[in-house]
Amino acid sequence: PFPVPSPTPYPSLLPIAMALDDAHLKRLLEEAVAAAQEGGNLMLECFARSDAQSHVEEKANPADLVTKYDRQVEELVLSRLRKCTPDFQVLAEETANQAELTDAPTWVVDPIDGTTNFIHRQAECCVLIGLAVKKKAVLGVCYIPKLDELYTAIRGSGAYC
Numbered sequence: 001p002f003p004v005p006s007p008t009p010y011p012s013l014l015p016i017a018m019a020l021d022d023a024h025l026k027r028l029l030e031e032a033v034a035a036a037q038e039g040g041n042l043m044l045e046c047f048a049r050s051d052a053q054s055h056v057e058e059k060a061n062p063a064d065l066v067t068k069y070d071r072q073v074e075e076l077v078l079s080r081l082r083k084c085t086p087d088f089q090v091l092a093e094e095t096a097n098q099a100e101l102t103d104a105p106t107w108v109v110d111p112i113d114g115t116t117n118f119i120h121r122q123a124e125c126c127v128l129i130g131l132a133v134k135k136k137a138v139l140g141v142c143y144i145p146k147l148d149e150l151y152t153a154i155r156g157s158g159a160y161c
Contacts, residue, residue, distance in 0.1 A: 020105075025139055025154050028085070032107075032129045032141045033152060035080040039073040039111060039127040040145030047121055047146065067115060070094045073127065074111035081107050081129070088131075103134045113142075123147050 114125030123146040153159035
């Protein structure tokens with residue numbers, strides 16, 4: 001597993017969130033990366049146990065699957081993000097919240113993108129985390145734990161792997 005630092009609590013960023021500067025975005029990206037790596041570590045533990053197929057449910061249709069690990073990874077990622085940014089909103093796939101995307105800073109999380117691949121222990125699954133402000137993406141993280149590949153982007157600063 002990848003070593004992950006403890007979350008850094010932030011003072012409320014809501015008053016300045018509509019104009020997050022580069023320094024704030026870099027700090028938030030570091031937290032999102034750490035959250036994605038924590039979620040990826042949990043995915044790797046599941047791969048080692050080889051039991052993802054025994055905990056599969058259908059959501060809206062037979063092609064839309066969820067596992068108990070989707071929920072566990074989501075819980076882990078959201079817990080970390082909420083510790084560092086408790087005032088930010090959250091849209092997450094597995095909690096199926098009906099919240100609308102607003103102008104407020106909002107974390108957007110897909111805990112295991114590629115659940116079918118995950119179930120079959122394929123490498124092509126990842127943790128996805130984005131941050132939107134004023135309904136526009138300002139940063140994003142994609143972590144593929146089985147390949148230990150990390151992709152990041154910050155608005156106006158490019159994307160990196």
